[in-house]
Amino acid sequence: MTSLRNYFELFKIRQTLLLLVTGLMSYLEAVETVDLATLALFVSATFLAICGTTGINMVLDADIDAIMFRTRKRPIPSGRIDKKTSITISVALVLLGLALTYLVNIYVFAAGLLGFLVNIFLYTILLKRRHPASVVFGGFAGGMPALGGWAAATASFGIGGVLLMLLVAIWSSLHIWTLAIYYADDYRRAGVPMLPAILGEKTGALASIIVGCIVGLITAILPKYNIMNIYATILAELPLLGAVLLLISGLLKGDIREKSYRAFKLASIYMGVVFILIALT
Numbered sequence: 001m002t003s004l005r006n007y008f009e010l011f012k013i014r015q016t017l018l019l020l021v022t023g024l025m026s027y028l029e030a031v032e033t034v035d036l037a038t039l040a041l042f043v044s045a046t047f048l049a050i051c052g053t054t055g056i057n058m059v060l061d062a063d064i065d066a067i068m069f070r071t072r073k074r075p076i077p078s079g080r081i082d083k084k085t086s087i088t089i090s091v092a093l094v095l096l097g098l099a100l101t102y103l104v105n106i107y108v109f110a111a112g113l114l115g116f117l118v119n120i121f122l123y124t125i126l127l128k129r130r131h132p133a134s135v136v137f138g139g140f141a142g143g144m145p146a147l148g149g150w151a152a153a154t155a156s157f158g159i160g161g162v163l164l165m166l167l168v169a170i171w172s173s174l175h176i177w178t179l180a181i182y183y184a185d186d187y188r189r190a191g192v193p194m195l196p197a198i199l200g201e202k203t204g205a206l207a208s209i210i211v212g213c214i215v216g217l218i219t220a221i222l223p224k225y226n227i228m229n230i231y232a233t234i235l236a237e238l239p240l241l242g243a244v245l246l247l248i249s250g251l252l253k254g255d256i257r258e259k260s261y262r263a264f265k266l267a268s269i270y271m272g273v274v275f276i277l278i279a280l281t
Helices: 004-010 014-030 038-061 062-067 083-104 105-126 134-154 160-184 185-191 195-199 201-225 230-253 257-280
Strands: none
Touching: 004 083, 004 134, 004 160, 014 038, 014 083, 014 134, 014 185, 014 195, 014 257, 038 062, 038 134, 038 160, 062 185, 083 105, 083 185, 083 201, 105 134, 134 160, 134 195, 160 185, 160 195, 160 201, 185 195, 201 257, 230 257
16 A cells, blocks of 8 residues: 555655645735635645646656656655556646635636646646756746735735745746756756756856846845835845855855755745745734
8 A cells, every 4th residue: 555655755745835835825914814714725725736736747757757866766766656546646636626726716726727737738748858948937837826825815816926926936946956956967867958957057056046136136025015024024035145145155166066955955945934924024
């Protein structure tokens, strides 16, 4: 019998929960009075849709994952879960999740559906194996839970929801590229044209620095829309600034791979910190 841990790995439960947090905190920021029934429905729907989408992605990428050292022990390449079981459960979760988003409102459904279509068709099927800028477009799938959370609270997208969606979408490139710099040889081995693998680690670092600065600018304008106060904004910028400085240091000192992995960790911390601060301030 397949263990629960295998399914946690199939659905990348940590990543899924981080995206769920962005949606939850976006809801709490936008809502005036929390409706527990709506909140529970939104959280359940979003969790199921993200898990299902991630599972389908894992099925589609199983051949690549089997080649890369970083991913070859995932449930499908290692044979712990077969593709048929994975796709059946994942499709069912997506359909159930999207059905529940529709019960929240049409805007939440639209955000969930866009997240699925962008992740599976635009990113995974069309671009990931063909273009080094694939993650730039794929990142918008990661931003949809935040947009959905705002929509669950306001029955609209609104400037706040769009800003938070963009924050996650653009941050995704920083998140993925800093990790891809460290594992550039792995991507080359699998024939995946990730930007640092095709254009080089230094180019990947420069692109990550630019993206980090853009994320910092978006964060800085959040107080203008009363999404976060100035003190929380300064606090949220610190791990992002640390990641950018690490990348610059890596370029100057020639140890970009090690510094990029540390920058990846700081960038991951930033996303959790910023959305918690958004909900608390």
